[in-house]
Amino acid sequence: MIIPRIAYSTGEPAGIGPDIAVLLAQEQLPCEMVVLGNKQVLQDRAQQLGLAVSIVAYDPQRASQQWPAGTLVVADHATPAPVQAGQLNPKNSSYVLELLEHAGKGCIQGEFAAVMTGPVHKGIINDAGIAFSGHTEFFAALSQTPQVVMMLATEGLRVALVTTHLPLSEVSAAIKQPLVESVMRIVDADLRNKFACESPRILVCGLNPHAGEQGHLGREEIDEINPVLQKLQNEGMQITGPWPADTVFQPHYLENADTVVAMYHDQGLPVLKYRGFGNAVNITLGLPFIRTSVDHGTALDKAGSGTIDTGSARFALMTAIEMAQRSQQQED
């Protein structure tokens, strides 16, 4: 059996991304996890956590293998400035992006079966003068994919988004038929292909309160969302809506659905995180490679403290492995 080689990009070095690498490596993993990061930072963080790690230099020519508990396979990248847990430094932003580029290109070229990303600090990257809104958009641009979809999943609930990291003041203008249609098609296709969902049942939120109340509280449902849903229903897709977002997140609706599609980030993700924070995974749909992520941010206040929860990281890693194995089976 092929052992999947999964890249783990450790993200913001002052955050909990390096802690996650050290903690996950304390047990034997059912994959080869290649840690993209700085060797010294990882060693220092392990020492801070009081955990022993044996660091092995990553060699892309070596066959992928399982490593004993306590081993960290590291693809070493230099940080421009010294790293202190919890202290952001814009000088290290170029390093963070270098890790993502390594991960993304490695996936595109087949070196890695998937990438799991650790958390980055979007603000400090922007402070460094680099335009960056998130991994989702970064990997879309890197792979020249015109449209991707952010989806978070936890036990019993998946939420995909039509818009991602967009100021609320720009959301309404972005909700247009072509975008809504391409997002729904990607969600439907990836649930079939990557999650073995034979005929995905998709519930779509409206944008406005009460899904616009027949146009009295906004027209996006009538002008932009409903025509797309009708077109896709006519093609046989199991898609319904636009539902009022405060109605659709109820067991009665969710028990007959494979995913909810929300119109914007904070319409859908608070519900998902309320249900499953710490046990959720973020997956980018529509990419030409597999990317999963933790459901949380950099948690600067907890870096090096030994008090973090690795539940989401484990879930993200296991999801990446399962997706990679399914993709391998489809190719065989």
Ligand SMILES: NC(=O)C1=CN([C@@H]2O[C@H](COP(=O)(O)OP(=O)(O)OC[C@H]3O[C@@H](n4cnc5c(N)ncnc54)[C@H](O)[C@@H]3O)[C@@H](O)[C@H]2O)C=CC1
């Ligand atoms: N995948 C990614 O790269 C993500 C990055 N972020 C970025 O993270 C930065 C900080 O965002 P915040 O809103 O403060 O969210 P956050 O998730 O970093 O922290 C929120 C609270 O949850 C706690 N927390 C988070 N993860 C934890 C874990 N694994 N174990 C224990 N406690 C945990 C933190 O200590 C804090 O109290 C922002 O720059 C944001 O853009 C946010 C979400 C995802």
Ligand SMILES: NCC(=O)COP(=O)(O)O
């Ligand atoms: N709230 C999840 C989130 O914003 C993660 O974004 P990305 O970095 O995965 O694009």
